[in-house]
Amino acid sequence: MKRVRLTNNNWDEVIESAVKILNNGGLVVYPTETCYGIAVDATNEKALNKLLAYKTFRGSKPISIAVSNKDMAERYVLINEMANNIYRNYLPGPITVVSVSKGLLKPPVVSKQGSTGIRIPDYKFTLKLIEKFGRPITATSANVSYKSHPYSIDQLIKDLPQKSESLIDMYIDDGNLPKNTPSTILDTTMNTLTILREGKIKFEDAISKSTLLEERVTKLPEETTKFGKEFTKEYLLDNKGAIVVALSGELGAGKTQFTKGIGVGLGSKELINSPTYTIINEYSYDGNILAHMDTWRLTDEEEFNRSGLMEHLNDGRIVVIEWADKFYQELESICSKKNIPMYKITFKYISLEEREITIYGTN
């Protein structure tokens, strides 16, 4: 193994050696602003397998990659509006951006869900190395499983099992690295404007074919809750069997506040709060259960379908769904197949305090 100390004068030759090794599928330890990483050619399957062996790996957890600029990233992933924002404003920097892979890369640099994490390290030498290499390198820290992040080559070597050590082809030693916090991971594939827009269009289309039942402007969260209570007394109480109440509106538009009113209207004594994390909350009332769902954290139809929604509907319950437009198509087909009435309610901001809430009936 070659251990080379980086100086102000030897960048070109170090890069030349490293590039050669990477092209041959070898492993190179390199410095970044967060710690020492270990690189292989991210597009080379054999090299990736060698890396997994080095890491003493048996799992399928994805490995991030490092590129020298956004153009290189764009070859391999779809950069949406959110990711673009990060590339433009915060990279190079200690942020790993997760985007949908274009299909050129393979596991383990692509996750099961088809996304890849990309870094542009804020480290001049490393950026030059990647630029010269012309392809992405892996951006995983150089330690093996369960060992701590290495901030010096000596520290790294001390913690390395013999087997792993023998796999390294080069150490680029730039001394002790500052103990900065590890890179922050940002998943930009969730709740993108495109995904939300698609759902919204379908939802709006369905609304245009529905009857407008009520519309109101509320000036306080309490008024929104009151509206929910009145809606419930008018439309939900007399109904037997499953009902879907589909809520659509942006963050803070009043969906949960309205649902509090539904709870009150049904006679539930429980505190209704946001189901964003739990996905579905259940509240008892009058010997029944009110199901309160939020799709915000659900990533795809598969997750939506195995959320437990069907069980609630099959049990004939009232199910309130926040961000219902996100999976509107699936929801629509479930309701029409099972003949379940669906109320659609939209929430719009008029000002910081005021909301326009519109209730549409089932077709």
Add this chain to the structure above:
Amino acid sequence: MVLTKEILKQKPLILAFDTSCDDTSVALLRGREVINSELSSQIELHSEFGGVVPDLARRLHEENIEGVYNKALGNNPGMINNVDYIAVTTGPGLAIDLEVGIKYAKDLSKRYNKPFVSVNHMEGHLFSSLLLNSKGSGLVNDESLVNAFPALGLLMSGKHTEIVYIKEIGKYKKLGQTLDDAAGEAFDKVGRILNLGYPGGPVVTEFARKGTSGVITFTTPMKNSNDLNFSYSGLKTAALYKSKELREKGIPEREWIYDFCRGFLDAVIDSVVIKLRLAIEKNSDVKSVFVGGGVFNCEEILRKVGTVVRGYNLNYYYPEIEYRSDNAGMIGVAGYLNILQNNIITDIKEIEKVDRDPRLSL
């Protein structure tokens, strides 16, 4: 139950499961000592860049549980015969997720004839600071634990935000909770509002470090409510509006985002500190404060809460970093406390009847 050092001498081998949310987790403990604590999202590789990559765990509990179980047993399947108790989260959480862990635990319990322990996930977070490493050391030794009560518990995660009065182990009273969004959730939503991505906690916290307090401010929620409830949906809305305003003015994002995150974090911390002080002052008999939950991954919140607690001369008990987000280690220790109180089920028919309780509360 009042704990004594004698009681704490018991150190049964406990296998604990948690499938209540995103990650699948299994842990092996001897009393309070963790031998192994495994998460499907971290298996094989120490999370090299911090935090859980969200698309990983994705609630694929059915697929993950076998592998995580094997890892927890140290890849030594025969180990199950030495286990004394099987503990599992029975609530709160998404029913369909809880069921996977419960079923797996029940099957093991019946097959290997082991007593079954139902665990409340929130109790796990509350006592996550009690975990010791395999050599028996940790923040709270037996003597401290015996003398810790009555105490307050502060739980803050993506799902929960609660303050609890702990008279003694097994006797809890909810003093206050969030009326709408949990604290952790507020961070995630702000991450989205700022067009940064998910999860929001780590990036907002990181950006806040680069910002200056007082440049962009948000009203501290529930400041004057004089009760112990929290609310973060107003702060979320204010953040949405503020960011729209700043964007409309055309100011480049990099010029305001750090101060924005700083202002947001300050408001959250302020709200927690106010409620904590009120809780301590209203319950002057407490000797310690236990904290838990993923929001405490934010070192600044962890530190500032600690400063307040110590300012009242109380003990401050918080979990190690690996036990702040959901994990089975904390379920194991909460299971241990249940075992000490003899809250266990040995009858097979009774074990069979155990069902998920998605609305379980403390």
